[in-house]
Amino acid sequence: MFEEEKQDIEQKLKAFCEQNELPFVNLEWRHIPFSGEWGIALPLFALAAAEDRSEVKVSVPQRAQELAEMLAEFIGLPQGFTRVKAVKGYLNLYFSTSDYAHRITNMVLSQGSDYGKAARLGKKTMVEYSQPNTHKSMHVGHLRNVILGGAVSNILEFAGYDVIRANYLGDIGLHVIKWLWNYEKYHKDEQPAEDRTRWMGDLYAEADQRFSDEPGFEAEVRQYFVRWDRQEPEILALWEKTRQWSLEGFYQVYELLGEQFDRIYFESEVEEAGKVVVEKLIESGMAVDGRPDEPVFINLDEILGTKDEYRVSVVLRSDGTSLYATKELPLAVMKFDEYELDTSIYVIDVRQSLHMKQIFKVLELMGYEWASQLVHLAYEVVNLPGNMTMSSRDGTVVLLDDLIREATQRALDIVQEKNPELAEDKKVVIARAVALGAIKYPMLSRDNTKIVTFDWETALDFNGQSAPYIQYAHVRAGSILKKANNELPKDVSFGKELHISEVNLIEMISKLPGEVERAARVYKPLLIATYAFELAKAFNDFYNQCPVLSAEADVQAYRLMLVAAAKQSLANSLNLLGIEAPDVM
């Protein structure tokens, strides 16, 4: 905005510098910290500092202020601004409040659910997230990944990227073999309980326990793995059947969370390709084949001449079975071949940073040009109070099902109390939307690099900085519009003297597109989560300060516009976070 005006002023600045024999430096525009009116600011510290270096010693802040004052005098009042002022070394140019308000609300209302959305960039990016292991449970620790990946995908899409949402299921590997062998040995022909994910998870915990505690069990599992590798039909059949049990459970969870994937990769799908890649790596001399006693590995530090930076990557076990890295290499290639991607993002927790770094480096060394476009979006783990890690063995995991059920029940109690006349099924739908929002928000409202400590109290708190707070603002806005029969006046003008909370609300509404762009650039849903809360806060303040329905006709007219624009912005922000915006609650 105001690009022409800025250029015009820059021209004048140049003339001003020449006229006063000042050195020329590049100055950057920024926004005036908002305090009731809008404007753009030009800091003059750089110019003052340049002068300080070249000539007489001056106090930079003082000189910057002098320059700002001189410049204010020099440029006069440019078109489109209401006043120009020198403040603390900045040249501030303020623009008309009512014009701006009018411009913003019209823009929001004409763009609707697309408000905040950027033009298409023509760039394809794949976001791989969730990556659950079959035959295990899904707990709150896994939730952060799904929610983060989903939100980042939404945000990138809104920022103009063509996004492909990918999932990569760990349907094979030692953990699966452990499960299968334990089933074969102790639970043969048992049918799963109704809650499949939980049942599978319980059996996994049992298998894992035996693996480390029961003498001989590990050896049996390893042997079973080799048999799996030989593709023995009974093992394959058992694997397919039990894998399906897991998948059914997962798809239920995704549906509940509102996640959908465009492409699901399976580890089993890339396992053979991985072994081919490993053979090539050995042939090319990059990988060292230490079999039968040692695994196949790549000594990256030795190849690159680095020290303790890339370490050693093991790409195939000594018994010839595949590892994580074995499968990751062909998968990356497959993704680029299949979709002609520009970038490929991996949402994986921070503990795998070294692994990701190694894989990216190996792909680079293999000569893939796109290797520089691989991004590991690392996030910290979810812990329990007292810095406890969730562990199925210790029985400390918080299962998704339990959490959602409990949160929904609490939300339902409140809906019951506030809206007893609603239909029962509608109450449940609302309660679920509120509960899921409450669960998702704390995982999105802190930085990716921060550990999230899960505790029931926070997860079930529907007050303060939380999704229900934001949803509630949306409901209130909708309620006003409903009482006005959902009719909006046509093109009204805003009053010259707006209330401070109206001005603040307009300011927050106007920030959405910029926040989307920022959030997409740094892969941080946190920015949208914070924004949504501040927008809701601004709306609640407006709601308390400025009556709409009882206001005089002309005031009511523009306030209705403002309410509608706020509601739209709230809905759009919540959608970006993967949180529903209910109409009643």
Next chain:
RNA sequence: GCUCCAGUAGCUUAAUUGGAUAGAGCAAGGCACUCCUAACGCCUAGGUUGGGGGUUCGAGUCCCUCCUGGAGCACCA
């Protein structure tokens, strides 16, 4: 030992990526319901941004160093 991350109010945290007076929520104390949904709002209190140096007109943000906590470092993913 090496590498990465975090350290901001009692607790959970934000800070437009180096800009103007470090903002919120929870918890605490006080106020406020004949008024569009009180899952709301207002006020009070709470800060040497882990310590110390440095760069800069300007540092929570960048550099160095130390302290504390966490994670990772050859066949689990």
